[in-house]
Amino acid sequence: MIEPADFEAILHRELPLVGSFGVRVAALGDGTAVLTMPYSDTFVRPGGTVMGPALFSIADVALYGAVMSRIGHVELAVTTSMTINFLRRPRPAAVRAEARLLKLGQRLAYGEVTLFSEGLDDPVAHATGTYSIPPDAAHPVRIAPGDPVL
Amino acid sequence: MIEPADFEAILHRELPLVGSFGVRVAALGDGTAVLTMPYSDTFVRPGGTVMGPALFSIADVALYGAVMSRIGHVELAVTTSMTINFLRRPRPAAVRAEARLLKLGQRLAYGEVTLFSEGLDDPVAHATGTYSIPPDAAHPVRIAPGDPVL
């Protein structure tokens, strides 16, 4: 419903700070998104690693991308909650975020994001989060076997 | 390192309440565990669904199983945190929990659990959690490319 370049343009327009991090949209699927963020000295933490708030930022927008990949551009979709676990010390290197939706309801979307540090196989962080979808964002919710709670 | 029947016996001995729920261990892999829990009228919620605390219980012990599948039986491994999101209304039916570790460090293990309701394809809940591992539980931590944070 939306192309990677379009979502990238939206990010840079709607979230100038995140845009200034150089976030790129590598892929948008059907409820999935892959984003990358180059390493920057401004993300440094003692020990030469990437600080948590930078990882949170890309996780948050990656989930936003996964939502948009299903419902298109909804400006007022907002994060209502996010849990992030930091698993391994990232290298001072680019970060890749892979997001996928586990649930898209009429009012809330929920998904997970796995974060990788360039050059490491195992994830450096894992996040889960919920986006609130405005009531008037008519979107084609698929018929799912489960009766939506959200 | 541990067989499903052994883990099931440990569950029933260490966690009599969860054992009384009829939880069965379907499979233990290498950092993974699949558990099932039959439907019981005691789990009922208005609307004939399975209540949240029952889902939390099986998620918690499924993650315990995934930890034990890697480090063996460590009695004093304890949950330090757990986040659960309820995604769809479960049917009044058996529940299946699929757990997998995303990180096993010297002190903390982290993983996720996806919960299914028999007869529904999409997950009814998703949990992530951390187990604390006692310092003296010597276990063969794999050489991982990432420098463990935990």
Add this chain to the structure above:
Amino acid sequence: MIEPADFEAILHRELPLVGSFGVRVAALGDGTAVLTMPYSDTFVRPGGTVMGPALFSIADVALYGAVMSRIGHVELAVTTSMTINFLRRPRPAAVRAEARLLKLGQRLAYGEVTLFSEGLDDPVAHATGTYSIPPDAAHPVRIAPGDPVL
């Protein structure tokens, strides 16, 4: 809007498992609830402590009480997410849960629950969670200075 005895009766009727734990409602305020749960051998964990799922159960219903203290009895209000952190090993003793709402919106309520073990001053666990409120549960949302996100 609802008396402790009424909420206790609802708990025992709607959530028979939690009712069987002997949960009592000590107090309901304006967006707050205090519940107690006696110690039971069925909650035992190795080391003679109270297992996590029992703590989760009382936290979940304490938050339900805090919601009901503001909007009255809404049968289909359901937990959508819950995060619990286990802070100290509980004694084999009664547990007290103190819940308070931080937000009551038209669709979602959010609050925190602090859990105490009888005889210990410091909390043994802390939980935060979100309840989804059915659209038709007309309730008097207070005029709040902040524009509700949820």
Add this chain to the structure above:
Amino acid sequence: MIEPADFEAILHRELPLVGSFGVRVAALGDGTAVLTMPYSDTFVRPGGTVMGPALFSIADVALYGAVMSRIGHVELAVTTSMTINFLRRPRPAAVRAEARLLKLGQRLAYGEVTLFSEGLDDPVAHATGTYSIPPDAAHPVRIAPGDPVL
């Protein structure tokens, strides 16, 4: 154990990005910290509000401050997990973060942060999180009645 001005200098040195947000340390207590962050156009979200990653950033460092207020400057203390709930739409205004520890163990510290938007009484966000403390950071853990789990 540490003065606000010292912690502010540490922030700006260790976390240049957060420092560039203009974060100020208003107060450090005994396991508490109050930080402020001025409004900036770079934090804008559609609707003229403060974006989530900016709120996460100040929450994360406020908790860091609460930890340091008890154990002093430990450079390698790192966030291991953080859960943030966005409760109300912030105004395009300064943000104040009030953090307090609920637990300080030998290995992990846990606390909560409540976030306010200048001019609103009710909190705009609430976060809970865990910091990992390096084993060699000798610090005077108080004698607590509860046997630490963490």
